Amino acid sequence: MTRGFEIVSKYRNAGLNLPYRTTKRAAGYDFESATDFTVPSIWKLDFLKVLWAIRHERAVDDVQAQKAKRILKPYLVPTGIKAYMGDDEVLILANRSSNPLKRGLVIPNGIGVIDADYYNNENNEGEIFMQVLNFGLADVHLKQGERIGQGIFMNYLLADEERQPQAERQGGFGSSGK
Template identity: 80%
Template sequence: MTRGFEIVSSYANEGLHLPYRTTKRAAGYDFESAVDFNVPSIWKLDFLKVIWAIRHESNVDNETSKKAKKILKPFLIPTGIKAYMGDDEVLILANRSSNPLKRSLVIPNGIGVIDADYYNNDSNEGEIFMQVLNFGLTDAKVAKGDRIGQGLFMHYLTADDEQKPQQERQGGFGSSGK
């Protein structure tokens, strides 16, 4: 098997669906939420007060800075899915076009990158999470089974003169660097 999806062991009996393409020419595999999930609106979390403080105060104090980081910290929606692929492949996670319109959800860094060595890692078995922020005026309710993103398998290239990394992945989400 070259590439594909599996359900992580902690969701084995939860009736999850493997990611799927909805139409014959769809490039992306739709990922569903593994759980019911509430994504709070950033506006509900004093976002305007933090923006006002940053705009009007010459020195932003530590408390305001911490509050801003907390408000803009993405939420991770579990999918219960892991992906296997070739060593020269990557799974790119992208937003669904309907997410900003229907739920006001966006992926804060534009895309997610799932490396081949994330599969079956020790810390979380390689479970894929969709990272989102809710810019809507109200909380976004995501039900188990709702499509929350899409994944595209792609080959990638490396530079001719690169010094090959020697380090092996030691953990899960965000573990390959600072």
């Protein structure tokens, strides 16, 4: 087996679908939500108050700023899926074209990067989560099995005379950096 997908043990009996290509020439494998999940709109709580204060050059108190930061923190939608691939490959997670237009959902950093050594890591078995923010006016209620993003397997290249990393992955999500 060279590359592919598996269901993580936590969702083994949840009736999940492995990611799939919808059309013959599609590059991306569609990922579905593993659970019903609500992604709140960022326009709730004190986010608008903070924007108003910034726009009018008014002081923003720490409580308001912390609430606004929490609102802008991406939500992690579980997929129940892990991916295996070659050592010189990466799985790029990308938004579906309909997410921003129809639902206001975006991947905050543009893409997600799933490294080969994320598979079966000791921290979370390598489960892939789709990071999303909801810029729509209303909360988005995802149902289990609803398509939420896509993944594209790609090879990557190394720089000439690179200093070889010596570290081994020690955990799951976000563990390879500070």
